[in-house]
Amino acid sequence: MVISELTYVTRCKHECNTENYHMSKVDGVDMKITIIEFQKMLVAASSALNEKIDEFSRIDSLYGDGDHGVTMERISKEIAATSEMEFDSISEMFKDLGKRVMNVHGGSAGPLYGMIFDGFGDGLKGVVEASRDDIHSMFKGALESFSIVSNAKEGDKTMMDVLIVACRKADESKEELPEYLIEIGKAAIDGAERTKEFQAKFGRARFHKEATIGTMDAGACSLATLISGLSEGF
Amino acid sequence: MMKKFMNKPEDLTKELLEGLAMANEDILELIDGNLVVNKKLKDADRVTVVTLGGTGHEPALQGFVGEGMVDIAVCGDIFAAPGPESCLKALEMADKGKGVLFVVLNHAGDMLTANLTMKAAKEKNLNVIKVVTQEDITTAPRDDADNRRGFVGCVPVYKIAGGAALQGKTLEEVAAIAQDFADNMGAISVSLTGATHPVTGGSLAVLEDDEMGVGMGQHGEGGGYKIPMKTSAETVELLMDELLKDLDVKEGEKLMCIVNGCGATTLMEMLITYRDAVNLLKTKNIEVVANMVGEILTVQETGGYQLFIARMNEELLSYWKEPSNTPYYKS
Numbered sequence: 129m130v131i132s133e134l135t136y137v138t139r140c141k142h143e144c145n146t147e148n149y150h151m152s153k154v155d156g157v158d159m160k161i162t163i164i165e166f167q168k169m170l171v172a173a174s175s176a177l178n179e180k181i182d183e184f185s186r187i188d189s190l191y192g193d194g195d196h197g198v199t200m201e202r203i204s205k206e207i208a209a210t211s212e213m214e215f216d217s218i219s220e221m222f223k224d225l226g227k228r229v230m231n232v233h234g235g236s237a238g239p240l241y242g243m244i245f246d247g248f249g250d251g252l253k254g255v256v257e258a259s260r261d262d263i264h265s266m267f268k269g270a271l272e273s274f275s276i277v278s279n280a281k282e283g284d285k286t287m288m289d290v291l292i293v294a295c296r297k298a299d300e301s302k303e304e305l306p307e308y309l310i311e312i313g314k315a316a317i318d319g320a321e322r323t324k325e326f327q328a329k330f331g332r333a334r335f336h337k338e339a340t341i342g343t344m345d346a347g348a349c350s351l352a353t354l355i356s357g358l359s360e361g362f
Numbered sequence: 363m364m365k366k367f368m369n370k371p372e373d374l375t376k377e378l379l380e381g382l383a384m385a386n387e388d389i390l391e392l393i394d395g396n397l398v399v400n401k402k403l404k405d406a407d408r409v410t411v412v413t414l415g416g417t418g419h420e421p422a423l424q425g426f427v428g429e430g431m432v433d434i435a436v437c438g439d440i441f442a443a444p445g446p447e448s449c450l451k452a453l454e455m456a457d458k459g460k461g462v463l464f465v466v467l468n469h470a471g472d473m474l475t476a477n478l479t480m481k482a483a484k485e486k487n488l489n490v491i492k493v494v495t496q497e498d499i500t501t502a503p504r505d506d507a508d509n510r511r512g513f514v515g516c517v518p519v520y521k522i523a524g525g526a527a528l529q530g531k532t533l534e535e536v537a538a539i540a541q542d543f544a545d546n547m548g549a550i551s552v553s554l555t556g557a558t559h560p561v562t563g564g565s566l567a568v569l570e571d572d573e574m575g576v577g578m579g580q581h582g583e584g585g586g587y588k589i590p591m592k593t594s595a596e597t598v599e600l601l602m603d604e605l606l607k608d609l610d611v612k613e614g615e616k617l618m619c620i621v622n623g624c625g626a627t628t629l630m631e632m633l634i635t636y637r638d639a640v641n642l643l644k645t646k647n648i649e650v651v652a653n654m655v656g657e658i659l660t661v662q663e664t665g666g667y668q669l670f671i672a673r674m675n676e677e678l679l680s681y682w683k684e685p686s687n688t689p690y691y692k693s
Contacts, residue, residue: 231445235471
């Protein structure tokens with residue numbers, strides 16, 4: 129992951145101004161993620177998405193209408209903007225991001241991503257510094273929230289294939305932070321890769337039936353990029 | 363290669379909506395950048411009609427805002443639904459004490475936003491009933507309507523619901539009328555040439571010179587099949603047979619018939635198509651009592667059309683015949 133200029137500036141600003149926001153990195157077990165660290169993770173995720181904007185549109189053009197990159201670019205801007213804003217809590221930050229993303233006017237991706245960030249916020253309610261278990265709860269929150277708007281099951285070739293696999297890793301992994309998060313990021317990428325084997329059951333792509341086998345789902349691709357981007361930003 | 367008169371791709375929706383408002387100052391106004399609002403809404407003492415959807419399908423959806431049809435169209439971006447926040451605002455603005463009919467086309471993004479909006483509307487105790495239009499007959503059988511896409515049928519639903527509202531019907535009555543009409547409509551598409559996405563420049567559908575696509579979606583997406591090019595009458599016969607079968611239309615029935623040009627098909631072709639449709643129906647002793655012929659819901663410069671029919675009766679016809687004054691449909 130290339131650290132963008134924005135990430136660098138953000139880090140400097142925060143390190144100069146807010147001493148009490150430093151992570152406790154005495155040993156792996158005690159490692160926790162502060163709101164500033166989350167903001168850095170979001171900037172990293174936004175950069176990771178920005179690198180793949182054209183790729184998202186290219187995949188979407190095969191069995192959709194080819195504009196997933198357009199929407200993801202807008203969502204990515206909202207994600208990056210989070211680091212320039214101030215929030216009372218981590219939960220509030222994610223819920224605000226969810227609201228902004230939900231209203232980018234980007235078709236289904238807006239509400240779908242909006243619900244994921246809103247769910248992250250639910251899972252981190254009351255958390256001041258996130259532990260490994262809080263990260264677990266953050267991903268569970270996302271799955272719960274996402275399930276309100278998506279009936280997709282694993283294997284239906286949707287974003288759900290990434291979210292379910294990432295959550296399963298969060299359930300099963302024995303690692304501590306930061307490896308725990310990195311494992312979840314890798315699982316998300318695997319989940320997106322696996323969508324190549326499936327036939328689309330949701331969205332416009334479903335009307336192409338078995339022709340969709342062999343191509344990755346565009347939404348799964350962007351979600352995996354987001355989750356692994358988050359994990360690499362920590 | 364994309365060849366279109368435009369400025370910055372990211373400003374397409376903003377600029378086209380501004381243009382629509384400037385060209386129709388007496389009928390509608392643009393509020394918040396994406397709400398296209400009937401100027402007479404503030405005096406409305408009746409059920410009102412709100413709809414949502416992506417842009418890039420001009421004149422639909424926002425071109426049918428005005429007295430007798432849509433009171434507020436909530437616009438998203440090119441082919442993309444708006445977010446729930448602006449839909450909720452539209453519902454709040456539109457409720458003049460008699461309730462709001464919320465007309466939604468069955469597309470993934472539209473439905474997601476509509477469902478989230480309805481949830482929020484319920485929490486705010488707004489008086490709203492949602493009607494979903496899903497009349498594309500090619501993607502699923504009639505009893506699996508959730509997998510049928512919304513085509514041009516939303517536009518006659520606006521007109522029927524708007525007409526019923528003008529006659530002073532209650533929200534429950536308007537919704538029942540709109541739903542009953544929607545349950546009795548069917549549409550099928552045929553395409554000749556694809557279009558380019560105005561933001562990405564990507565191709566939306568690719569067809570060879572000698573073939574046509576039957577049953578493709580609103581954005582050139584699949585669901586249908588490709589066959590060699592046919593004459594107008596042969597094409598109409600193929601499509602109409604499917605429609606009549608699907609809707610189980612009997613001899614002696616009365617229908618609405620719409621030929622909706624998708625963007626690059628000429629009015630000449632649409633008129634010939636309509637003539638062929640009416641003549642074919644005559645041979646089956648089926649009468650066309652209402653119609654629309656022209657570009658209604660387009661997909662940029664897609665060549666082709668949607669053929670639409672709906673079952674009519676005297677009551678529906680009375681709503682259909684109510685006056686309407688919108689930029690792209692006046693009666």
